[in-house]
Amino acid sequence: MTKVSMTVNGKPASGEVEGRTLLSSFLREDLGLTGTHVGCDTSQCGACVVHVNGKAVKSCTMLAAEADGAEVSTIEGQAAPDGTLNAIQQAFQDHHGLQCGFCTPGMVMSAAALLKDNPKPTEAEVRAYLEGNICRCTGYHNIVKAIMAASGQDVSAIAAE
Amino acid sequence: MPKDSGIGASPKRREDLRFLTGTGNYTDDINLSGQAYVHFLRSDVAHGKINGIDTAAAAAMPGVIRIFTGADFEGVGSIPCGWQVTDRHGQPMQEPAHPVLAQGKVRYVGDAIAAVVAESREQARDAAEAIELDIEELPAVIDMKEAVKEGAPKVHDDLTSNLCYDWGFVEENKPAVEEAFANAAHVTTLELVNNRLVANPMEPRVAVGDFNRATGESTLYTTSQNPHVIRLLMGAFVLGIPEHKLRVIAPDVGGGFGTKIFHYAEEAFCTFAAKALNRAVKWTSTRSEAFMTDAHGRDHVTKIELALDAENNFTAIRTDTYANMGAYLSTFAPSVPTWLHGTLMAGNYKTPLIYVNVKAVFTNTVPVDAYRGAGRPEATFQLERVIDKAARELGVDPIALRRQNFITEFPYATPVAVEYDTGDYHATMDKLIDVADFAGFKARRAESEKNGKLRGLGVNCYIEACGIAPSNLVGQLGARAGLYESATVRVNATGGLVVMTGSHSHGQGHETSFPQVIADMIGIDESMVEIVHGDTANTPMGMGTYGSRSLAVGGSAMVRATEKIIAKAKKIAAHILEASDADIELKDGQFSVAGTDKSLAWGDVTLAAYVPHNYPLEDMEPGLEETAFYDPANFTYPSGAYACEVEVDPETGKITIERFAAADDFGNIVNPMIVDGQVHGGIGQGIGQALLEGCVYDENGQLLSASYMDYAMPRADDLPFYQVDHSCQTPCTHNPLGVKGCGEAGAIGSPPAVVNAVVDALQSAGKDVTHIDMPLTPNRVWSAMNS
Incomplete structure (x- = not known):
């Protein structure tokens, strides 16, 4: 067992982990941050995306030990302390960008990483960026629309609510 | 002005607040005090005789609490099937036992042989690797038509053959149908495959069993679409727990699409083991395990024939379908190719005579059951494809041919046992033509051609039977439940x-x-x-x-x-x-x-x-x-018309969906935003079926498409924005809200539009291609163009 310490959503967190413990397992099972979801075992679905030192990472593909000393940000840390949703979360609600909610944490975290690098992405850029996040409910229509809206673009002309 | 509350308004979803902040409560988020973990050792051969299971070394591994095998479940009930189909000769379907853990034989890759319960997930998995199996591999049957041949290896030794049932519907119509074909001015025939799919809700299945020795109560937390059904099936038929001593909780569930309807062996195992060990037992499926154990969908092989008179009126339809059941009968499996498929073969058309034959077949594959649409996509696909083919053969406009044969008077009793209460198929087609901008297609095609691409426009209609279902009717049809x-x-x-x-x-x-x-x-x-x-x-x-x-x-x-x-x-x-x-x-x-x-x-x-x-x-x-x-008096009958525009790259066969439009009639609408979202999602899955998804077994029964690396899920960059309209509304006449249901329409209505569009694109370039089986991969399209 190895001791790991990191900052998660601005607070110190530490625990004893096996060498093989994944960051996703550490977050979910040791820290109780169950907002990060695991939807596959081949690093394809993106439900587990978190930010590590400001970069979007699939937490099922990173060992907890590798995140020792890192700044980790998860879906639980996105809203304001009073519960107010951030702009991306709010856009997902406004535009019905989620249904069952399982892929949603990863979608929101990926969208945040996209908008940080590319504040006004085109539709094609949003779709290309989401290649590593699978949603089975929405057909992506309202996810793409929500992310474009969160970037401050007028989405009212996009087909059908 | 849109309403801001009540029926017809689109308030923001209240469940979003927890899902957007990571505070949902999915089954895998539930951890009970003292909980143990189970890992299932699964068969890596499709068919085999279990000669021995040596668990001694595994049992001595760190953290192992107990290892269960099929022997521990002798005397425990079989996983039940909820629907009994009666065959053409009045005989009940063949119904094999379905043990919680394999007994004597394994019958598909993924069949559970042993279950290791340990203090941690990793310890359970490690110990499972130390179990020594002696399995004698037997010849497997994968192909349905091979499976029903004389002398084929039998999936179940105690059944007479691999034929579950040979169903004819409506059997009495058969001679009249034959006569109509003999007298037809034109007959169009199409052989096609409705590809095998995996539902793939993003949340894998999870089960947590718990037991309270003081009260004698069992509790199961499970990823289910119907916790009461699981309580009844598992309690009454498998474990013998009366319903007042069994609580089933399905908390936030991350998508279902049908595959979370069914009662699965893992649920029974966790409930059983929790009592045996007097501690909670948790199982979390991996995605690889989900591919091998979640009931699959579709998997029909069909020949459909459409008879027309000299004026192009449809006079009869005859179909011959093989439907895969997999190795065991999943909860609703027998009903899907029969009562959810044969009864929809009239579609939107006043064809007076219809005969449907379905042979359901056991194979050494994962059980197959309902997946979004369940039988209705299979009916719609073959009907709308054969009509398109007929139009091309006759040199008539495919929309005009459909319109000419539309049902226009309601209520309408079809020749396949159902009565449509309301609908207006011309209205949805008119709406589609407007929403999809058919008028601009010619210019868009010219533009595509200028860029060296082929462009096609495909159209189809659909009807579905939803709001399932009148209990007294389904009881007559073999349902073992009220609905x-x-x-x-x-x-x-x-x-x-x-x-x-x-x-x-x-x-x-x-x-x-x-x-x-x-x-x-x-x-x-x-x-x-x-x-x-x-x-x-x-x-x-x-x-x-x-x-x-x-x-x-x-x-x-x-x-x-x-x-x-x-x-x-x-x-x-x-x-x-x-x-x-x-x-x-x-x-x-x-x-x-x-x-x-x-x-x-x-x-x-x-x-x-x-x-x-x-x-x-x-x-x-x-x-x-x-x-x-x-208890509903009838099914509801949502209907609509869909259009797809594709571009085909003639150099590679790659297809791009350029536009997709849907005009649906769902009757009254309570929340338009949610209805739109349901249609979007269904279309995404339908396009996935048409272009990308396909479950592949090799001839030995190895599942080759058992991960997201191998099974092509639709991604954001595979799909366009959709034009969705549901302003055509003919309210349901027999429920108090006048609603019809919208959850499956997209998945039912979209595959034929895609394939019709691709055929249209290829024929526009003079290619003599009348059909390509789904998924329309670049390889298949290129091969069809160049054969």
């Missing part, structure tokens, strides 16, 4: 309501849409209504969510219970206002006496129900809580 829905409406003293429903929401947004209905009925704010679902301990017996039934059946139960509430509340109001019951009106949350200025607020009456000081106690009990069970 009503329930609701209890509890009004609190201060006027707020809690609705406990048997419907289950796993993405559909019931917590938002159901209160819209009640708010309208009473004239109060939606925020005063809370929806409770997913727990057998605090909801009345319900049948759950599938077959686009939640609002049509569950919503109707809620309406009926609320009507009882309002009737009682009016009596209380009449007593207090010293008026006759008949004179009390309820509007905007106020009870008033007709023709007077006397009134009482909703909250005054609800308070009186629980503080009955001035109350007709001699006539009525205090309290305000009512339950209703609603």
Whole structure:
């Protein structure tokens, strides 16, 4: 067992982990941050995306030990302390960008990483960026629309609510 | 002006707040005190005889609590099938036993042989690798037509063959159908495959079993679309636990699409083991395991023939289908290729004579059952493809051919046993032509051609039978369940309501849409209504969510219970206002006496129900809580017309979906935003089926497409924005809301539009391609173009 310490959503967190413990397992099972979801075992679905030192990472593909000393940000840390949703979360609600909610944490975290690098992405850029996040409910229509809206673009002309 | 509340409004979804902040409560988020973990050792051969299972070394591994094998389940019931189909000769289907853990033989890759329970997930997995298996591999049958040949290896030794049933529908029509074909002016024939799919909700299945020795109660937390059904099937048929000692909880569920309807062996195992070990036992499926154990969908091989007279009227349809059941009968598997498929073969058309033959076949593959649409996509695909082919053969416009044969008078009794209550197929087609901008297609095609691409436009119609289903009818058809829905409406003293429903929401947004209905009925704010679902301990017996039934059946139960509430509340109001019951009106949350200025607020009456000081106690009990069970009088029949525009790269065969439009008739609409979202998602899955998805077994029964590296899920960059319209509304005539259901339409209506569009594109370049089987991969399209 190895001791790991990191900052998660601005607070110190530490625990004893096996060498093989994944960051996703550490977050979910040791820290109780169950907002990060695991939807596959081949690093394809993106439900587990978190930010590590400001970069979007699939937490099922990173060992907890590798995140020792890192700044980790998860879906639980996105809203304001009073519960107010951030702009991306709010856009997902406004535009019905989620249904069952399982892929949603990863979608929101990926969208945040996209908008940080590319504040006004085109539709094609949003779709290309989401290649590593699978949603089975929405057909992506309202996810793409929500992310474009969160970037401050007028989405009212996009087909059908 | 769009409404901002009640029926027809699109309030923001209240469930989003927890899902967007990581505070949902999915089954894998539940961890019980002292919980152990189970890992299933699964067969890596498709068919084999188990000669020995040596668990000694594994049992000595760190953290192992106990290892279970099939021997531990002798005397335990078989996983039951919920539907018995009767064959053409009046005989019941062949129905094999389905043990919780394999007994004697393994029958598909993924069949569970042993279960290791350990202190941690990793310890359970490590120990499973130390189990020594002696399995004698047997020849496997994978191909359905091979499986029913004389001398084929048998999946189940105790059955007479691999044929589950040979179903004819309507058997009495057969001679007349044959005669119609003999007299036809034209016959179009098409052989096709409806590709095998994996539903793939993003949340893998999870089960947590728990047992309280002091009370003798078992609890199962599970990723289910219908917890009461699981309680009944598992309690009564597998484990012998009476329902009052068994609680099943399906909390937030991350998508279902059919595959979470069924009762699975892992649920029974965790419940059984929790009692045997007196501690909670948890199983979390990996995605690889999900591919090998979640019931698959579709997998039909069909020949369809359409007979037309000299005026291009459809005179008869004849189909011959092989339907894969996999190795065991999953909960609703036998009903999918029969009663959910044969009954829809009339489609939107007044074909007078129809005969459907379905041979359901056992193979050494994962069980196959309902997946979004369930039988109706298979019916729609073959019908809409053969009509398109007929139009091309006859040199007529495919839309005109459809219009000429549309059913236009309702109610309409089809020759395949169902009666459509309402619809207007010309209206949805007219709407589609507008929404999809057919007028601009020619210019768009020219533009594509300028860029060296082929462009095609494909159109189809669909009809589905939803709002499943009248219990007395399905009982005659072999269902071993009723298909009503329930609701209890509890009004609190201060006027707020809690609705406990048997419907289950796993993405559909019931917590938002159901209160819209009640708010309208009473004239109060939606925020005063809370929806409770997913727990057998605090909801009345319900049948759950599938077959686009939640609002049509569950919503109707809620309406009926609320009507009882309002009737009682009016009596209380009449007593207090010293008026006759008949004179009390309820509007905007106020009870008033007709023709007077006397009134009482909703909250005054609800308070009186629980503080009955001035109350007709001699006539009525205090309290305000009512339950209703609603059993639908008929199916509902949503319908519509879909259009797809594709570009084909003639150099590579790669297809791009350029435009996709849907014009649906769902009857009345409660929440347009949610309805749009349901259609979007269905279209995404339908395009996935048409272009990308396909489950592949090799000839030995190895599942080659068992991960997201190998099974092509639709991604954001595979799909366009969709044009969705549901302004054509012919309300359902037999449920109180006039709703028809919208959950499956997209998945039913979209695959034929895609394939029709690709054929159109290829024929525009002079290619003699009349059909390509799904998924239309670049390889298949290029090969078809160049053969």
